[in-house]
Structure formats: structure tokens, C-alpha cells
Amino acid sequence: MTNIQFHVQPGGHIKGRVRVPGDKSISHRSIMLGSLAEGTTTVTGFLEGADALATLNAFRQMGVKIEGPDEGKVTIHGVGLHGLQPPKQPLDMGNSGTSTRLLAGIIAGQSFDVTLIGDASLSKRPMKRVVDPLTAMGAQIETQAGGTLPMLIKGRGKPLQAIDYILPMASAQVKSCVLLAGLYADGRTCATEPAPTRDHTERMLNGFGYAVQTEKLDAQQTRACLQGGGRLTACHIDVPSDISSAAFFMVAAAICEGSDLVIEHVGMNPTRTGVIDILRLMGANIVLENAHEVGGEPVADVHIRYAPLKGIEIPEALVALAIDEFPVLFVAAAAAEGTTVLTGAEELRVKESDRIQVMADALQAVGIDAQPTPDGMIIQGGSQCPQKAKILSHHDHRISMAMTVAGLRAAAPLVIDDCANVNTSFPIFLPLINQVGMQVAAMETVA
Numbered sequence: 384m385t386n387i388q389f390h391v392q393p394g395g396h397i398k399g400r401v402r403v404p405g406d407k408s409i410s411h412r413s414i415m416l417g418s419l420a421e422g423t424t425t426v427t428g429f430l431e432g433a434d435a436l437a438t439l440n441a442f443r444q445m446g447v448k449i450e451g452p453d454e455g456k457v458t459i460h461g462v463g464l465h466g467l468q469p470p471k472q473p474l475d476m477g478n479s480g481t482s483t484r485l486l487a488g489i490i491a492g493q494s495f496d497v498t499l500i501g502d503a504s505l506s507k508r509p510m511k512r513v514v515d516p517l518t519a520m521g522a523q524i525e526t527q528a529g530g531t532l533p534m535l536i537k538g539r540g541k542p543l544q545a546i547d548y549i550l551p552m553a554s555a556q557v558k559s560c561v562l563l564a565g566l567y568a569d570g571r572t573c574a575t576e577p578a579p580t581r582d583h584t585e586r587m588l589n590g591f592g593y594a595v596q597t598e599k600l601d602a603q604q605t606r607a608c609l610q611g612g613g614r615l616t617a618c619h620i621d622v623p624s625d626i627s628s629a630a631f632f633m634v635a636a637a638i639c640e641g642s643d644l645v646i647e648h649v650g651m652n653p654t655r656t657g658v659i660d661i662l663r664l665m666g667a668n669i670v671l672e673n674a675h676e677v678g679g680e681p682v683a684d685v686h687i688r689y690a691p692l693k694g695i696e697i698p699e700a701l702v703a704l705a706i707d708e709f710p711v712l713f714v715a716a717a718a719a720e721g722t723t724v725l726t727g728a729e730e731l732r733v734k735e736s737d738r739i740q741v742m743a744d745a746l747q748a749v750g751i752d753a754q755p756t757p758d759g760m761i762i763q764g765g766s767q768c769p770q771k772a773k774i775l776s777h778h779d780h781r782i783s784m785a786m787t788v789a790g791l792r793a794a795a796p797l798v799i800d801d802c803a804n805v806n807t808s809f810p811i812f813l814p815l816i817n818q819v820g821m822q823v824a825a826m827e828t829v830a
């Protein structure tokens with residue numbers, strides 16, 4: 384098997400204007416809801432990364448005619464909520480937790496059996512979190528002994544039962560799974576989350592003409608509800624650039640003296656902007672320009688100029704709002720003067736890798752004092768990354784990209800092993816990061 388290594392030259396200056404690819408979460412949902420809608424949905428700005436393509440292929444295998452993607456344009460000929468066909472083979476979700484957990488909700492409402500499979504990383508991730516609520520709604524699901532993939536979801540001849548579900552963890556995937564299953568349930572399904580998580584499913588359902596009611600129960604808890612048995616009407620979706628991909632460029636500019644970078648058309652959904660709040664608390668100079676709205680989602684250009692960073696205690700209320708950005712925020716913390724403490728982030732241990740352990744190991748390998756804790760990390764920042772190191776990504780795209788950015792503060796070249804995974808969320812990361820001032824080469828080796 385070939386292995387892609389990133390060879391990162393130390394240092395660099397970050398300057399210019401970039402546009403990063405479309406939002407992964409919104410891209411997944413555009414295919415799902417477009418397929419279940421009545422009529423033809425058009426999508427622009429679709430992320431042509433392996434994860435979103437896994438969702439697209441799954442719906443093709445269930446009989447949906449989808450044209451594209453062609454330079455981010457996709458046309459979906461929706462089959463309606465009850466028009467999916469049984470796939471001829473198991474659906475391969477690749478590395479994508481979002482595909483798996485959201486699809487599980489949709490498939491639980493079908494009349495045919497489906498098996499979901501995934502790659503080595505996905506096959507270790509917990510699925511009990513979706514199996515529990517779906518089983519309570521009447522679905523019959525079989526997983527491996529540890530609650531992992533492969534997962535067989537049995538077809539049923541009658542609707543699911545609505546549920547009023549209190550999520551045990553802040554997870555947009557679990558919330559979305561329950562709401563999507565709720566489309567196929569008798570009655571009103573509700574999902575209450577312990578802290579705000581991304582609300583793209585709720586927004587997009589409303590955009591497809593399917594009413595979702597949301598109410599804030601207190602400062603943290605939100606309840607989202609919908610009535611089963613309605614219909615979705617096709618529409619146009621313009622996918623903004625992914626703030627999670629933009630985050631690598633924000634941190635690159637934030638840790639590098641003399642930087643001046645504009646990242647265009649970035650999604651600014653308030654359930655996703657924790658990375659900006661955290662970087663600002665650390666002292667980053669970030670200005671949002673040209674703010675406007677596309678298809679129910681706020682967007683803006685992010686203008687970031689270098690300013691010295693300081694270590695902080697990251698407020699726990701921001702954790703769910705920046706959940707995918709911690710690998711690169713740890714790099715910002717390593718570059719900041721003083722100590723940064725993260726708590727309340729145990730969910731990081733069940734992402735594409737255990738992002739607490741893997742990032743602590745990677746930062747220690749380059750000579751940073753990074754101490755993992757059960758639910759976070761303590762990082763003593765301020766120094767350069769003094770050591771030459773070879774880093775393992777552990778099948779995790781965001782580790783590959785975060786440690787590439789760390790190269791800006793390195794005193795010696797870094798080699799990052801197993802980087803083909805960058806393709807899952809950000810296929811053009813390498814040319815873009817080189818365009819703004821880094822020197823990174825991809826080398827093929829035999830694994």
C-alpha cells in the first residue's frame with residue numbers, strides 16, 4: 384500500500400487570500416435531504432472530499448440519481464421520503480462518522496435491511512450512541528460486541544415510534560440521527576442536547592420546507608422537535624467554505640510573525656465559531672469582513688493579522704462550538720506564551736483518532752510540554768518546536784493538517800506519516816498551504 388508523507392520545511396510567512404473548500408457537515412446533509420426531497424435539488428460549493436463522497440455514493444447505491452460533483456456542482460433527483468431502494472451490497476462509509484450516524488437514522492425508517500461498514504478508524508468508533516435512541520424508537524440493529532461497525536439495520540414494515548430523547552453527550556451527529564429517524568416516526572420526535580452543537584440539520588430541514596421547532600431550555604440546553612410523516616421539497620443549497628478547514632489557516636497566520644491573510648466566504652454559523660472566540664481570547668487579531676447570508680447560513684471573510692498569543696483556560700462553554708478545531712488549537716497553544724488548559728473535552732477521545740493522546744504525543748515528539756488529561760490537555764507554550772520529528776497521523780486528517788501547521792514554529796523539518804487521509808475533508812490542503820507561504824511536499828512511500 385502506498386503511504387503519503389508530508390515533509391514540512393520549518394518556518395514560513397503566511398500571506399495572501401484563500402478560499403477553502405465547502406463545509407463537510409453541510410455537504411453531507413445536502414445529499415441526504417436532497418435525496419429524500421421531492422423534486423430536483425441543486426448544490427454548489429459541495430465538498431469533493433472522500434467523506435462527503437461516501438454519503439453521495441451511499442444514496443446512489445440506494446437508487447438516487449445524482450449528477451456530479453463537477454467543480455462543486457451536484458444535482459440530486461430526489462426520490463421522496465419513501466423512494467429509496469435496497470442497496471445490493473453493504474454501504475461503505477469509509478472514514479466518515481457523520482455519514483454513518485446520520486444515515487443510521489434515515490435507514491432505521493426504511494423497509495429493507497442495510498449493513499454499514501467503514502475503514503479501520505471508523506470501525507473502532509462508538510455507535511451505541513445512535514443504536515440506543517434508534518432502538519428506543521423500535522429499530523432493530525446489530526453491531527459488533529463493542530458497539531462498533533459493521534452494523535446491520537433491519538428493515539421494518541411499520542413507522543418508528545416518536546421519542547423525546549435527552550442526549551447523554553453534546554453530539555450533532557446523535558441529535559441529527561434522532562431527528563432524521565423522526566421523519567419516519569408516528570408523532571413528534573424531540574432531541575434535547577446538553578450544550579449547543581452544530582444546527583445544520585435543523586436549518587436545512589427548514590430550508591427544505593420541513594418544520595423543525597427549536598427552543599432554548601436554559602443557557603446550555605436546546606430542544607429540537609419535528610412531527611413525523613411530512614415531506615421535503617427540493618431547493619438550492621449554496622455550501623459556504625468550511626470553518627473547520629479555515630481553522631488551519633487561521634492558526635497558521637496567528638502563530639507566524641508578519642502574517643496577513645484573508646480566508647474568503649467562510650461559514651459563520653454561531654454553533655461553529657468557537658475557534659474564532661478561542662483564538663481571540665488568546666489575543667489573535669481576527670476581523671470579520673463582508674458578512675452576509677447564503678441559503679440560511681451566515682458567511683464572512685476572515686481577515687487575520689499576526690498578534691502575539693497568550694495561554695488561556697479555554698471556557699468549557701466553547702468546547703462543543705470548536706470540537707473539530709482542537710488539534711490545530713493545541714498547536715496555537717504550543718505557540719502561545721504561558722499555559723493553556725482545556726477541560727470538558729472528553730469527546731475528543733472518540734474522534735477519527737483519540738485526539739487528546741495523539742496530539743499530546745505529537746507535540747511531545749517535537750519538544751513541547753503537552754500533558755494529556757482524561758478530558759483535555761495542559762500545554763506549556765511559548766517555545767519553538769525544537770526537535771526534528773516523525774509524526775504519525777493515526778488515520779486522522781486533522782492530525783495531519785494540524786501538525787503540518789506546527790511546522791511554522793519548528794526549528795527542524797517535520798515528517799508526518801500517513802497523510803492521504805487529508806483527502807477526507809480537504810483535498811487541496813497542500814497546494815493552498817504552500818500558496819500562502821509554507822513549504823510542504825507530499826512524498827509517496829511504500830507502507
Ligand code: S3P
Nearest residue numbers: 408481553554555556557706707
Ligand atoms: C459533525 C458533528 C461532530 C463533528 C463532526 C461533524 C456533524 O461530531 O465532530 O466532524 O456534521 O454533525 P459529534 O456529533 O460526534 O460531536
